Amino acid sequence: MRNRSRPLRRASMLSGIVLAVALSGNTPATAITGGTDVTTGTLPFVARLDLGTTERSCTGVLVHPQVVLTAAVCFAGPGGTTTTGTPPLATKVTVGGAVSTVSRIVAHPTKNLVLARLDSTITTVAPVPIASTAPAAGDLLTLAGFGRTGTEWIPGRLKAAEFTVRAAGTATFDVAPSGTSGAGVCRGDSGGPALKSSNGTYQLVGLHHSSNQAGCVGEPSGTPAATETRIDTERTWVTDNLPGFASGLETADVRPNWQNTVGPAGSANIIGACCSLTAPELGVRPENPHSGSNTLMYSGKDNSATLSYAYLKAFGLRNTKLRAGSVLSYWIYPQSSTTSSAVSGSNSTCVAVDLAFVDGSNLRDSGALDQRGNSIHPGGQCGKLTLDTWNQVIVPIGTLRAGRQIDTLSIGYDQAVNTGGYRGYVDDIRITDVLESPQFASGLETGETAPTWTNTVSAKLPGAGGGLAEVGGLCCAVTIPELGSRAEQAATGTNALMYSGRDNSTSTSYAYLKAFQLNEVYIKPTTKLTYRIFPQSTATNSAVSGSNSTCVSVDLLFVDQWDAKKTNMRDTTEALDQKGDRAHPTHQCGKLTMDAWNEVTISLGAVNGKQITELDVGYDQALNSGGYRGYIDDIRITE
Structure with a gap:
C-alpha cells in the first residue's frame, strides 16, 4: 500500500500539483476528504499553518504551549531539505482561535517531523499528550486536517474522520478509512494528527506522512490509503527539543554570564582552594570535560566545621518559567585528593546546581530530590556522589516549583561538618520543558x-x-x-x-x-x-x-x-x-x-x-x- 502512496517529503516549486503535498503551490498540503466538520472546541489543539503569502498551508498539532509539531516538508527550503533554524517562509499558526508566528524550527534528523517554536505562548488550549505505546492493527483512530476535500480546494475549516490501522512498522503505520465512509487524506494535511481516544481523552499516535489522495478534488478516484509517522517512538526527541536551557560550555553554547561571582545565596567561611587565591572560583576551563572540550570548574576551601557555604552564580535566566514537566539535569565530577592535592576528604561532593527564583524562593530548600532520592541541597549531595568520575544528577523540579520564574542558576557548596579544600567540574547543564518569554x-x-x-x-x-x-x-x-x-x-x-x-x-x-x-x-x-x-x-x-x-x-x-x-x-x-x-x-x-x-x-x-x-x-x-x-x-x- 505504501508504494502506491504519494510521499509528502519532496516538492517542486514550479507547478501547482506536485508530489510533495506540503509544497503544493497556492493550495494547502494534505486534508481529510469524506470527513465531517469538527465542532469548535472538540480538537482545539489541531493547528493550521500558513506559510508565506499564498505558498503553502499545512496542519499541525500543539504539543507544548510554545511548540507545534508538524511535517518537515512544510518547511522545506528551495533545495527540498528542511534545516533547523529560521523558517524559510514567514509562518502564521492558528490554534484554538489564537494566532502566533513561528520564530524557529527544529528538524528531526531522519524523519518527516519538525517542531515549530511559536513567538507567543498559547494559553487557551491544552497541548495534546503523546501516546507512549505503538498503534496496533485494528485500532480505530481519528485523523484530522485543514486541507482539500472531495469538492473543495481550500475549505479553511477542520475536518476529521475515523480510520483503521492496517499494519504498523517500526517508524510508520498504514491506515485506511473505517467502514464505508470513503474518507481519505488530501493535500493540505501534512503534519495533521492521527489520534487515539481513551475515556474521552485524545492521545497523539501519528502524523500524516503520505497518501494516495484518492477521492480528493483534482485527484483520481480509488480506494483511499495513507501512511502515518509514528510519534510514540519520538517522545524523547520531542521532550529534548521543547523550550529550555542547555549549555555544555562550548563556544557555540550559552556562555556563563558570570565567573567567580557570589550569587544571591551568599558565601560564608570559604576562601580560595590554593595558590594564594582569596575567594572560591567558578569558571569555564578546557579541562576534564564530560563532552566537548570545556567544562565549569568549581573550587574553594572550607574554613569552618560549623557553618560553611559558597553559592556562585553562573547564568541569568530571568525569562524562564518552570512547567509541571520541567526537569533539571547536569553532570558533575567531584575531585578527590588523588586528582587534586588541594582537596580534603569527600568535600567536593557537597556541591549542586541551585536555582534562585524571582519570588525569593530557591531550589535547594524546596525539598526536591534527585533520581537517587537524595536532596538536591548541596549538603544533601555530600558523600552521595562518586569521586573522580562523572555523575549524572536528574531532578524533576517542575513538580515542586511549577509556575516559578527563574532568576539565576548557581553552583553551590554547602557543608557544616568538615573543613578543607574542594574542587570539581560541572558540565552539560539542562533544564527541559519550560516557558520562555521575550527578554x-x-x-x-x-x-x-x-x-x-x-x-x-x-x-x-x-x-x-x-x-x-x-x-x-x-x-x-x-x-x-x-x-x-x-x-x-x-x-x-x-x-x-x-x-x-x-x-x-x-x-x-x-x-x-x-x-x-x-x-x-x-x-x-x-x-x-x-x-x-x-x-x-x-x-x-x-x-x-x-x-x-x-x-x-x-x-x-x-x-x-x-x-x-x-x-x-x-x-x-x-x-x-x-x-x-x-x-x-x-x-x-x-x-x-x-x-x-x-x-x-x-x-x-x-x-x-x-x-x-x-x-x-x-x-x-x-x-x-x-x-x-x-x-x-x-x-x-x-x-
Whole structure:
C-alpha cells in the first residue's frame, strides 16, 4: 500500500500539483476528504499553518504551549531539505482561535517531523499528550486536517474522520478509512494528527506522512490509503527539543554570564582552594570535560566545621518559567585528593546546581530530590556522589516549583561538618520543558514597557553610548534631537517611538538618544533583536532631506560581567541584520524603504554571554546634512 502512496517529503516549486503535498503551490498540503466538520472546541489543539503569502498551508498539532509539531516538508527550503533554524517562509499558526508566528524550527534528523517554536505562548488550549505505546492493527483512530476535500480546494475549516490501522512498522503505520465512509487524506494535511481516544481523552499516535489522495478534488478516484509517522517512538526527541536551557560550555553554547561571582545565596567561611587565591572560583576551563572540550570548574576551601557555604552564580535566566514537566539535569565530577592535592576528604561532593527564583524562593530548600532520592541541597549531595568520575544528577523540579520564574542558576557548596579544600567540574547543564518569554518587548502601548528616557543623549563613552555631535532640532524652534513615544504612526497598536533631528555638518554628525534601561537581559547564541522602522521622506514630512531618515538604527549597550568591560552593538562588526548589513546606523543608510515599515532582525550571538544594559536609538551619517524623522515600533529581544 505504501508504494502506491504519494510521499509528502519532496516538492517542486514550479507547478501547482506536485508530489510533495506540503509544497503544493497556492493550495494547502494534505486534508481529510469524506470527513465531517469538527465542532469548535472538540480538537482545539489541531493547528493550521500558513506559510508565506499564498505558498503553502499545512496542519499541525500543539504539543507544548510554545511548540507545534508538524511535517518537515512544510518547511522545506528551495533545495527540498528542511534545516533547523529560521523558517524559510514567514509562518502564521492558528490554534484554538489564537494566532502566533513561528520564530524557529527544529528538524528531526531522519524523519518527516519538525517542531515549530511559536513567538507567543498559547494559553487557551491544552497541548495534546503523546501516546507512549505503538498503534496496533485494528485500532480505530481519528485523523484530522485543514486541507482539500472531495469538492473543495481550500475549505479553511477542520475536518476529521475515523480510520483503521492496517499494519504498523517500526517508524510508520498504514491506515485506511473505517467502514464505508470513503474518507481519505488530501493535500493540505501534512503534519495533521492521527489520534487515539481513551475515556474521552485524545492521545497523539501519528502524523500524516503520505497518501494516495484518492477521492480528493483534482485527484483520481480509488480506494483511499495513507501512511502515518509514528510519534510514540519520538517522545524523547520531542521532550529534548521543547523550550529550555542547555549549555555544555562550548563556544557555540550559552556562555556563563558570570565567573567567580557570589550569587544571591551568599558565601560564608570559604576562601580560595590554593595558590594564594582569596575567594572560591567558578569558571569555564578546557579541562576534564564530560563532552566537548570545556567544562565549569568549581573550587574553594572550607574554613569552618560549623557553618560553611559558597553559592556562585553562573547564568541569568530571568525569562524562564518552570512547567509541571520541567526537569533539571547536569553532570558533575567531584575531585578527590588523588586528582587534586588541594582537596580534603569527600568535600567536593557537597556541591549542586541551585536555582534562585524571582519570588525569593530557591531550589535547594524546596525539598526536591534527585533520581537517587537524595536532596538536591548541596549538603544533601555530600558523600552521595562518586569521586573522580562523572555523575549524572536528574531532578524533576517542575513538580515542586511549577509556575516559578527563574532568576539565576548557581553552583553551590554547602557543608557544616568538615573543613578543607574542594574542587570539581560541572558540565552539560539542562533544564527541559519550560516557558520562555521575550527578554525584552515593547510596542509602546499602554501597559507595555514605556521608555525610560525622552529626548536624552546617551553620553559618549569608550565602548558605550554614542553621544551627540552637529545635530540639533528638526524644526519649529526645537533645539535638540528628539526621541519619544507618539500616537502618530504605528506598525501595530497606536503608539511608536518617534525620532527626529537636523544634521548640521557634512563631515561628522551623529545623535544617540537613550530609550530603555534594561535589567537582567543576557545574550545567548540564538538571541535576536527585532524592530520595525518607518523612515520618513520629504513626501510625508517637508523638514526631511534626502534619505537621511534611513541612517538610523537601534543600538544596544553591553557589559560583560566577567571583566566589567563595556561595549556596544554599533561597533560590533559581527552584529548583522537579515540582509547582511551591519547594525551601525551608518550602514543602514539607503538600505531601508522610506515611508514604509521595515522589519529589522539582528543576530546577537557574536556577543554571547554579555548583559544588555541599555537600548538607544542612533542617527549617524558623515556625508549629508539636513533633517531626518521617523518611527520605531515593536522592539523585541528574543531567543
